[in-house]
Amino acid sequence: MSQGKFLSLEEARKSGRLDRFAKAHPSEGDATLFGRLLSEMAKTTEAAEETSLPEPAANSNETQTRRDT
Numbered sequence: 001m002s003q004g005k006f007l008s009l010e011e012a013r014k015s016g017r018l019d020r021f022a023k024a025h026p027s028e029g030d031a032t033l034f035g036r037l038l039s040e041m042a043k044t045t046e047a048a049e050e051t052s053l054p055e056p057a058a059n060s061n062e063t064q065t066r067r068d069t
Contacts, residue, residue: 012021
């Protein structure tokens with residue numbers, strides 16, 4: 001393990017000093033922007049619903065023929 005100023009994440013995890021690692025590596029992200037981005041990515045859109053498989057016809061037994069036959 002290093003004795004200097006730098007503490008790697010692995011060393012911090014193994015030695016139980018994650019609080020020291022967190023202080024040495026402050027967050028530089030924008031939590032609000034990240035939250036909005038994640039929410040937008042997780043939304044179900046009407047376009048995604050339209051691309052789902054159609055319902056089988058009433059007289060269909062839902063079997064499919066292989067394409068190479």
